[in-house]
Amino acid sequence: MKDSLAVLLAGGAGERLHPLTRHHAKPAVPFGGAYRIIDITLSNCLNSHLRKVFILTQYKSLSLERHLRLGWNLMSAELGEFFEVLSPQKRVGENWYLGTADAVYQNIYSIQDLSTRHVFVLSADHIYKMDYSLMMEYHRRHKADVTIAAIEFPLAEGRRFGNLEVDSTFQVTGFKEKPENPPPIRPGSDLTLVNMGVYLFNTNVLLSELNRDACNRASTHDFGHDLFPSMIGKYKVVAYNFKDENKKQAKYWRDIGTIDAYYEANMDLVSVEPVFNLYDPSWPIRTYQPQYPPAKFVFADEGVRMGVALDSVVSMGCIVSGGKVVSSVLCPNVRINSYSLIERSILMPDVKIGRYARIRNAIIDHGVRVPEGTVIGYDECTDHARYARTPGGICVLSADDTEIASAE
Numbered sequence: 001m002k003d004s005l006a007v008l009l010a011g012g013a014g015e016r017l018h019p020l021t022r023h024h025a026k027p028a029v030p031f032g033g034a035y036r037i038i039d040i041t042l043s044n045c046l047n048s049h050l051r052k053v054f055i056l057t058q059y060k061s062l063s064l065e066r067h068l069r070l071g072w073n074l075m076s077a078e079l080g081e082f083f084e085v086l087s088p089q090k091r092v093g094e095n096w097y098l099g100t101a102d103a104v105y106q107n108i109y110s111i112q113d114l115s116t117r118h119v120f121v122l123s124a125d126h127i128y129k130m131d132y133s134l135m136m137e138y139h140r141r142h143k144a145d146v147t148i149a150a151i152e153f154p155l156a157e158g159r160r161f162g163n164l165e166v167d168s169t170f171q172v173t174g175f176k177e178k179p180e181n182p183p184p185i186r187p188g189s190d191l192t193l194v195n196m197g198v199y200l201f202n203t204n205v206l207l208s209e210l211n212r213d214a215c216n217r218a219s220t221h222d223f224g225h226d227l228f229p230s231m232i233g234k235y236k237v238v239a240y241n242f243k244d245e246n247k248k249q250a251k252y253w254r255d256i257g258t259i260d261a262y263y264e265a266n267m268d269l270v271s272v273e274p275v276f277n278l279y280d281p282s283w284p285i286r287t288y289q290p291q292y293p294p295a296k297f298v299f300a301d302e303g304v305r306m307g308v309a310l311d312s313v314v315s316m317g318c319i320v321s322g323g324k325v326v327s328s329v330l331c332p333n334v335r336i337n338s339y340s341l342i343e344r345s346i347l348m349p350d351v352k353i354g355r356y357a358r359i360r361n362a363i364i365d366h367g368v369r370v371p372e373g374t375v376i377g378y379d380e381c382t383d384h385a386r387y388a389r390t391p392g393g394i395c396v397l398s399a400d401d402t403e404i405a406s407a408e
Contacts, residue, residue, distance in 0.1 A: 001049045001133050002080075005116040005203075007104055008045075010038060010124035011058030011088075011097055016258045019388055019398040020348075020365060025057065027124035028064035029262070030331045030348055030366075032269050032278055033315040036067055037256070038124045039287045042083065047245075047283055048132035050120065051081040054110060056103050058088055058096065071288025086110060092214070099221035105210040112207065119206050121223070123197035127265055127276060128253040129245035129283055135200055138240050145205045145235035148172065148228070149198035151242040151253050152191045158182030161255070162195030162224040164239050172237040175228040193239060195224060196253055205235055245283050252276050260392035263363060266329045266346050270311050292317025292332050305338050323353065337372075345377075362387075362395040370397070 014026025021029065027038035038055075045053055057064060065085050075081035086107050088096055097103040104111070104121060111119060118139070120132060130149070139147040150164050163182045165174030174183065175195075182192040209227055213219050219226045231237055244251040252275050256262040268274050278285060295314045297307040299322035309325040315332040322338030331349040336342060340353050343360035347353070351364045354372035361377040364370060376383060376395050383389055388396040 001051075001136060003116050004050060004052065004118040004120060004136065005111065005114055006045055006050050006053040006120040006122055006132075007107070007111070008038075008041060008053055008055045008122050008124050009100055009103055010064065011056050011061070011103060012125065013059045014125070014257075017256075017262060019396060019400075020259070020262070020363070021060070022398065023060060023063070023366075025060050025064040028067055031127070031256075031262075032266065033313040033329050033331050034289070035285060035287045036064075037127070038064065038067075039071075039285055040127050040129075041122055041124050042072060043283075043285045044128075044130050044132065045122075046286060048130070050132050051075055051079075051083075052114065052116065053083045054107065055083065055085045055124070056097075056107060057085055058103075061085075061087065067288055071286070099225075100223045101210060101213055101219075101227050102221035104206075105214050105221070108207060108210055111203070115203075117203055119201045119203050121199040121201065121206075125257065126197060126253065126255055128196070128242075129276075130198065130242065131245055132198075132200075134243055135198070135240050139200050139238070142170075142238050143236065144200075144238040145202050146228075146231060146237045147200040147240050148175075148237065149196040149200075149242055150193040150239045151196055151251055152185060153194040155182050155184060155190050155192050158192035158194055162228075164193040164195060166193060166239050170239045170241065172228075172232055172239050175224070175232060177222075177224040196242060197255075199223065200240075246275075246277055247280065248275055248277065250275065259363070259390045259394060259396060263346065263390075263392070263394050267327070267344060269313055270327050270329060272311070289316070290332055295330075296320070298322065299338065307336075343377075361393060362397060365396065365398040368397055368399055 010027045014021035017026055028036050031037045072083045092106050162177045164172050165183045167173055185191045185193050246252045254265050256265050295318040297320045299305050299307045305322035307320040307322050311327045312325050313329045317333035318330045320336045323336035323340035326343045328342050329346045333350050334347045335352045337355045339355050340357040345359050345362045347364045348366040350367045352369045357370050357374045359376045383395045
C-alpha cells in the first residue's frame with residue numbers, strides 16, 4: 001500500500017440530495033450524528049494503511065475543505081503521507097470536471113509526479129467498510145490491469161447501478177451502466193454484480209486510458225459509461241467480490257444518493273442492532289470533533305415534562321430540555337425545548353426546536369429554528385404544500401422554509 005495512491009472523487013453536485021446540498025457538497029453532509037459522509041471512505045483509507053490520498057473537490061466545497069483541514073490533517077509528510085485537497089485547476093483545458101474520468105484526467109500531472117505503481121479511484125459518498133489492502137492482494141494475485149469492486153444485488157435493483165458480467169474466474173466480460181435488464185451473475189440466478197465505485201488501476205494503464213478518453217469527443221468521460229466498456233478485451237479487468245469489514249451477516253454498501261436512501265441509512269443506526277456498526281473498535285471511523293460539551297437531558301417532572309431520548313443517536317453539545325426524542329438522529333449542538341416530540345427524524349447541527357413542536361419522519365436542515373407549536377409529518381396535504389417532500393414521505397425543512405413554518 002506504500003506504493004499506492006487513492007484519488008477520492010468528492011466534487012459532485014449532489015442534486016438528488018437537494019436541499020441538503022444547497023450550501024454544502026454532498027460528501028460534507030452529516031451522517032450518523034457526529035460524522036460527515038466523506039469520513040466513511042477516508043476512514044477506510046486510514047484503516048487500510050492507504051495514506052496517500054488526493055481529494056478532488058468542485059461544487060460548494062468550502063465546508064468540506066474546512067472539515068478536512070480540521071479533522072484530517074494528521075498525516076506525516078516526512079513519511080510521504082498526505083490527505084491533500086485538489087480543487088479544479090484547469091491545467092489541461094478550460095472546462096470544469098465533465099465526468100468522473102475527466103476529474104481524474106484533469107489532475108493527471110499530480111498523479112504522474114508521485115510515480116506510484118497503483119491508483120485507487122474511490123467515491124466519497126458511499127457508506128461501507130472495506131479493507132483496500134485485501135483488494136490490492138487480489139489484484140496482484142490475478143495479475144490484473146484493473147480491478148473493480150463489486151457486490152451482489154437483487155436483479156430488480158440492479159438497474160440503478162453499473163452491472164458487471166464475469167466468467168468463472170471473475171474476469172470481467174461485460175460492463176453495462178444502469179441497464180434496463182441487468183445481467184444475472186450466472187444463468188438462472190436472481191442476483192447481479194453491481195459496481196461499487198471502487199477501482200484499482202495499474203498506474204500506467206490508468207494514465208494511458210485517461211489520455212485516450214480525453215481525445216474522444218464522443219465520450220462522456222465517465223468510468224462506467226466510457227472507460228470500462230472500452231477496456232474489456234483490451235486489458236485484464238477483474239471483479240473483486242466485496243469483503244465486508246462490517247462483520248454482519250449481510251454485506252453492507254449503500255449509495256445514499258437520494259434523500260430517502262440517506263434517511264433510511266441514518267434510521268438504521270438507531271435500531272437496537274444496526275446493520276452498519278459505528279461502535280467497532282477494530283474499525284474506527286474518524287471525524288472532526290468540535291469542542292462541544294457532553295449531551296445533556298434536563299427536567300424530570302414525571303407526568304409533566306421529561307427530557308428523554310429513546311432508541312436515538314444524540315451527539316455532543318445537544319440539550320434535550322423537557323422534550324422527548326424517539327428513534328432519531330441528533331447532530332451536534334441541537335436543542336429540544338419543553339413539551340416537544342421528535343420521532344424518526346434527523347436534526348442537523350445547530351437546529352433549535354421550539355416548545356410544543358411535534359415532528360416525525362422529517363429532516364431538519366443545518367441551523368433551522370423551528371418555531372413553537374410547529375407540526376410536521378402528521379398531515380400529508382399540509383406537509384406537501386409547505387415543505388419539500390420525498391417520494392418516501394419524508395419532509396425536509398430547510399432554512400428557507402422557516403417563515404412558512406412560523407405561520408403555524
